[in-house]
């Protein structure tokens with residue numbers, strides 16, 4: 001069993017990175033874990049040309065296939081995303097747009113192996129859950145079109161910096177327990 005934990009924020013040492021670190025350490029007790037940060041990769045924006053609708057490939061030559069390879073190698077994918085202006089950060093949205101060759105709404109399309117479970121963790125500084133729900137919904141929409149089964153989510157409000165993460169350890173630990181249980185390990 002292998003998990004891929006993704007920091008959807010471009011910040012490598014902030015609250016999102018801290019949650020990625022905690023989740024990775026906890027899951028590593030039961031499975032192989034790889035952590036990546038969206039900022040580890042270089043890729044251009046989707047230009048909306050739709051050539052991938054005919055070819056299942058993108059004409060741009062950059063790191064997108066490298067990221068999708070990591071998805072393909074994992075059984076469990078966990079996206080950890082902060083709210084940037086009430087949605088996922090632009091870098092992660094740009095990545096999702098570039099996954100159009102893998103989107104199941106057109107034929108032919110590229111595909112990662114079936115049967116993966118996808119989890120979402122959303123965090124924000126403000127207090128209301130609705131904004132986290134929007135982020136979870138964006139991530140689950142993405143999972144659905146890659147045929148990754150949305151399997152659970154965690155919303156953490158009132159988190160600005162990494163110092164706000166430690167007091168939320170129990171919620172994160174409980175969420176990791178759900179991931180193990182659903183993986184039946």
Ligand SMILES: Cc1cc2nc3c(=O)[nH]c(=O)nc-3n(C[C@H](O)[C@H](O)[C@H](O)COP(=O)(O)O)c2cc1C
Pocket residue numbers: 009010011014015016017082083084085086087123124125126127131159160161
């Ligand atoms: C550009 C930007 C926009 C943000 N927009 C929001 C927002 O709309 N609502 C909110 O609650 N927090 C917002 N935040 C705060 C982050 O969600 C919060 O600091 C998060 O815990 C950590 O993000 P990081 O890991 O990328 O540093 C924003 C932060 C940044 C940098």
